[in-house]
């Protein structure tokens with residue numbers, strides 16, 4: 001059985017990693033291969049209640065590979081852990097078949113971790129379905145399920161179930177593709193910046209209108225008109241022109257009327273994401 005799994009893992013790595021030049025290289029130089037094969041023994045020891053030995057093998061594997069897989073974790077067939085450094089797979093995690101995990105990925109306990117020993121016998125870690133890809137540095141936290149065929153982008157943080165065949169990106173993770181079809185799901189951070197930008201644009205218009213009104217003596221009069229004998233005060237009129245130019249040239253402008261080389265416009269159009 002061990003040799004079947006080792007052979008299958010070598011073939012999987014060789015097939016999935018274009019950088020692998022020979023099977024000998026995979027056997028001697030791939031930490032993902034070492035971690036998976038050592039986990040085979042650690043998990044066997046764990047299941048047969050040799051808990052310390054199991055932990056010791058897992059720790060040795062971590063020292064050797066930089067990949068920490070708890071001996072209690074259940075790993076599927078044909079798993080490919082690429083590079084691997086910094087990967088953490090928790091005790092109750094379940095990983096399906098044909099999964100790819102890049103460096104720095106955490107399959108963690110999420111909020112349950114803070115509750116300490118109270119959650120010792122509970123399932124606290126994620127379940128990854130078959131064919132899942134988890135990009136480098138992604139965090140998947142808590143007893144949640146990532147459905148078959150889903151892909152998690154690098155650097156994402158996932159705290160809720162992910163339906164099958166989805167592409168999830170960002171912090172917090174949001175679905176941008178489902179069954180190969182693009183899903184309109186705006187980045188909340190970009191949306192927040194967009195709202196702030198809208199407010200700034202409105203304020204700029206108001207200030208520009210005020211400045212231009214203040215330059216006219218009759219406007220000044222209307223502002224300084226005193227209140228007489230309990231009459232309603234005259235309303236101060238500002239913003240005499242709705243166009244309310246703030247002096248910027250609006251040709252070649254972006255979504256919010258700002259020039260396209262405005263860093264916020266560039267950000268809103270996806271740069272740097």
Ligand SMILES: CC(C)(COP(=O)(O)OP(=O)(O)OC[C@H]1O[C@@H](n2cnc3c(N)ncnc32)[C@H](O)[C@@H]1OP(=O)(O)O)[C@@H](O)C(=O)NCCC(=O)NCCS
Nearest residue numbers: 102133134135136151152153154155167169170176182273
């Ligand atoms: C995320 C991923 C799984 C999706 O792959 P895919 O299904 O081919 O989809 P795409 O790459 O076209 O990405 C889909 C969308 O997510 C965006 N996206 C991809 N990665 C992202 C990330 N890390 N953060 C935010 N958005 C991301 C893309 O820009 C694209 O946006 P668009 O629809 O506006 O064009 C893929 O980019 C991936 O495998 N990433 C991990 C790679 C990795 O960790 N490599 C380490 C090698 S050392």
